[in-house]
Structures are given as C-alpha cells and as structure tokens.
Amino acid sequence: MIVAKKKPVEEIIEEVKNYEKILVVGCNECVTVCEAGGKKEVAVLASALRMYFMNQGKDIRLDEVTLERQCDHEYLEEIRNIIDQYDAVISLACGVGVQFMAEKYFSTPILPGVDTCFMGAAEERGVWSERCQGCGHCILARTGGICPVSRCAKRLFNGPCGGSTKGHCEIDKDLVCGWQLIIDRLKELGRLEDYEIIAPIKDWSTERAGGPRKVVREDVRQ
C-alpha cells in the first residue's frame, strides 16, 4: 500500500484559514489502512478545524465525505455535483489522489491533508515500513525476495557496504541491514550461490529518468 502520515493540523490550518466553505475528503484505500486519511481521520481533522474556526469566531461551513478511491475517475465523479459549493477541498488521499482530484476540479483549490511517504507494509498495528520504491525493474527473484533498492540504505546491489554491525545498518542501529536480510533468506532458500553472481550496473532509466512514467496496456484499453 501507499503509506502516508497525517499532516500536523497547524500546517493544514495555515493553508485553509482564509476559506469559508471547506470539504474534507477521505479515501477508503491505502490511507485508510495506514490510518492517515480514512473516514475516521476525516472526522478527527474536521472536528479540529471546526474547533479552530470556532475559537477564531469564524462561522464557516465544513463538510466531510470519504470516497472509495481518489485515484479513479469513477469515484472522484461522486463529488462533481457538490464541489462548486466549496471554496477549498482538503484531500486526505495520497499525493496521487490530491493531484488527480486537482486535475478533475481545475478551478477549486485541492490541498493535501497527509504527507505521502512510501510504498510499504503494516509490520504491526501502528508500524508501517518501506518495501518498494517503484524502480520499474524488479530484481526480487535474484535477491531472495528482499529489495536492495528499498531495504539497503545505500541501495547497494552487490552485498553489504561493510558498515553493518551485528546485522544492523550503520545509519541507524534499529534498522536491519538489507543485505543481512537478503543473505539470511538466500541461505534459507538454499540459494546462497546466487550471492556470488555479480549484479550488473543498475539501469535507472526505468526509475525516473525521462520524466514521469506511464504504463500503457493496449490489451485492456477501451
């Protein structure tokens, strides 16, 4: 999932303090799972904002809605009939949702309510960690299913840097060394000989060179 964290409410207030009709829009997908931008967080943020405006003696309209997804035309269309009633929208979706909504509702300010962080997994309740950086060419088959791009602090492709101590990364002793994980997993799989294969110099052209990326599937295109 895309992992996000809630923006400090002071930062959001700074962006919306001059508006009078505000819609807070949640997203039922990733940001709901990581408890940053779902229906519950929409309600919490809306309450905080109402309290702020009340303390300022300002009478404003503040409504809440949570869409199934904000990265899909279909669900974003659900607010088409009401969007003109507001002079600003706070989207609690990831950066994708905020932008997609801004593209669709071009004349309405769409403001982000979360900081989008990474693609990751829920390790336990309240702990999410990074697993993928979307480099565009997956090599997990060769690295025991553990990604050196997202798990190694230096994004190394040919073994650890030498800075790890007792299986932990030199930049943070609480961070497990990505290459320790890879080696442990290769051992478990009986494929430690894969470690001996020198990985080629990474081709980053699938990552970000050449500008924003696009996947086009002619077979599913309508």
Next chain:
Amino acid sequence: MPLQEKIRSKKFVVLAEMDPPKGADFGTLLKHANLSRGRVDAFLIPEMANAVLKASSLGACAFFQKEGIETIMQVCCRDRNRLALQADILAAGGLGIRNLMVVQGEDITYGDHPQARTVNDLGLIELVETVQKLREGKDLAGIELRGAPDFCVGTTMDISVSGGLLDIELENLEKKIAHGVEFVVTNPVFDLRRFQQFLKRIEKTKIAVIPTVLLLKSAGMARYIDRNIRGISIPSEIIRGIQKAPDKVQECINIAGDTIVRIKEMGMQGVLITTAGWEDKIPLILNRAKI
C-alpha cells in the same frame, strides 16, 4: 583584464566554448585554446553538455588554470547533489577559477548514459542561491567556511520563449539577479530582429546579456537545427546563403563573424562563440569579426 572586471566596466567580452575531451588526452584541447589565446576573454568549459560523458568542467578548468588561461567553469544540477556541487565549487575557488556558470543540465535521456540516475537535488535557482551563500562565506548547512570563494557568476537565459513562458523567464531572471548573477548567456542567435524584440523586455543595465553565436557547419545542419532544435530559429536566407556559397565552410565562418559584428553594434555586452567541435575555427571567426 579579468572577465569580471570587464563585465563590471561594461566592456564587450568575447567568450568561446571549449568542450573537454571524451577521454584523458587534453592535448587537442590545449592546442585549440592556444589558437585563440589572448583574443578571447575566457573559455567556457561545458559540464557534460547534452548529458554526454566528457572530462569534467572542473578538471578542464584546473588544467587551463595551470596554463594561465581564464575559464568559466560550468556547474550543473543534473549529476551532483548539494554536497558534491558545493565541494566542486569550493575546489574551483581554491584553484583560482574566477568565473562560474550555473546550468540546469539537459535530461540524462538525451545523452549517452540514459541508464544513469538523475540527481537534480538542487534546481537552477537553488544552485545560484547556493553559490551566493558560498561567496558570502557559509555553506548550505550554515557552517562558516575557511575562506569564501569569489566568482563572477553567470547562468543561462532562454530567449526563444514567448507569452506566459517569457514572463516566467523574466521573473526567473530577476531571481537570478537578486542572487548575484552578473551575466546570462542566451541560446544561439541567428535572427537578430527577433532577438531585438526580446531585448525590449529586459533591463540590460542590471545584467550582462551575452548572446551565443553558433558556428554552423553546413546547410543541412542549419536546416536540421531550425526544424528540430527547440529555441533556435535560423532564417531561410542564411540557409540558402550556405547552399549557394562555393566555399561552404568559409560561408559558415562569415555568418558567425558577421553576427558577432552586428551583436557588437547592437551594444550587447559580449558574445559566446560555440563551434560544436570546430574549435580550431574560432580564430577565423574572430578574424572575420575583426576581434
């Protein structure tokens, strides 16, 4: 007279581009520079123009410094993060390089290493700001430097834009000036009437505008550039002139030399001659321009 002094005293400056080699042999580079030595105020040393691997600008500038030749070092946002950029700028200062030109850098996909990872940690305006901070004696972390580098700082300006993009370019120019930029180099100019129209929008008193004069090599090259390269337009009479000329290379040299003369007559602050590999022709262009 050093370039900075000449720019500040509003004297016409002649710059010439000298591309470092793709390799470690600097012999030809020096040979070409020596051909126009003394007639050019400073050589501009590109930093991997078009994202094609070459020896670094810093390296070539240091090489020329040893030879007593004044250079303008290019620093480019594309390949280095803020640490590496600041380190190179400090090194340049320490080596006695007196001029810097800050560029964004063409995208890596244009070059010969499209698999490389683009850096762009700082954008053009931020890098200009960084240079200003270093000149004031502090790095980007706010830590005091042991000896601040001093440079005459330039950057680029796109004169091909119009409408809203022109407004953005002019706004950016103001930001550059505010951060201590003293000169801007434009894209290659062939159509001087169009260039004059552009100049009306710039307050030339605040900054030295230095147009680029590109040496064409053939009518085919001129046609290709006119059709395919964004930001450069070549009048058809120039292309026809090359086609008709009995000595086409001489005609190209004449076009470049005559353009310099007209740029000088327009009261511009200088010119940058760029020859795309024909650096040995720079003296011939200067002859034609009577420089």
